[in-house]
Amino acid sequence: MLLDSFVLGAASGFNGGDILFQLAMFLILLTLIKKFAWGPLMGIMTQREEHIANEITAAEESRVEAKKLLEEQKALLKEARTEAQAMIESAKKQGEVQREEIITTARSESDRMKESAKLEIEQQKEQAVAAIREQVASLSVLVASKVIEKELSAADQEKLINEYIQEAGEKR
Template identity: 40%
Template sequence: MAWQWESTVIAMVAFGILYFLLNKYAFGPLFSIMEQRRQLVLEQMNTAESSRKQAEAQMAEQKAALDQARKEAYSIIEQARTTSTKTADDIVQTAKAEATRLKDDALKDIESEKNKAIAALRTEVGGISVKIASKIIEKQIDEQSQEQLVNQYLKEVGSK
């Protein structure tokens, strides 16, 4: 096989024409589309980065709001606990005061009833003493009979 230089020149000219046509009609639009795609990808990456930063900022805000809500909840719980303790203490104090008042009233009633009973007993003992004295005077008995009579009336007073 012999090398033919005409074929090589024709092939080179054909390659040059093909390169010129491809460069003018194919590579230009292809590179343009690739550049547009590159710009689109860059915009999407920038948008994604911006969205990520916004999401992080919102997450930080939400964490801060959640922490604030927790603090408020704890303060409300603590305030309710304090209020309930105070209310319980007030109820206990009121109950103690009422119990003391009722006890004092009961002691006064007991003292009053005791005084009435003593007064009634004195009246009754006075009446019995008068009866004993009148019976002793009526009978004018000896000492032994008088002692029996006193014991009998004391037993009557004791049974009442």
């Protein structure tokens, strides 16, 4: 019951001094909050806003720089491809030149070997003809001595050989 009478008494009476005191305290508290909390809080918020703006600007600059670097890399890649193609073409041309040089060298070597073989064949032919003449001469002397049945002197034999060789050469 005591509680009921206290609640009823407080409700029935209007206390203006308490209200003014509470309003004054509220205003003082609001001023203190504005001075000590709101200012630093707004400073932190301003710093945060500037930091975010700087980060956005830096990101945009990085994006522009990355785009620029990408374009440079594309240009360098294109240039490298062009250089590689030029090197391939140059190598092909050099290969063709070397191939032609090798073919020319092989042909000249082949011609030289043919000429050398012809000269060797001609020399062997001449040696064979000389050997045959010599054999024919000795056989002729032998046949002639048998036919004549006499012995010839060395000078007569030489004369007879030369005559026979000359006759054999004319008949050819």
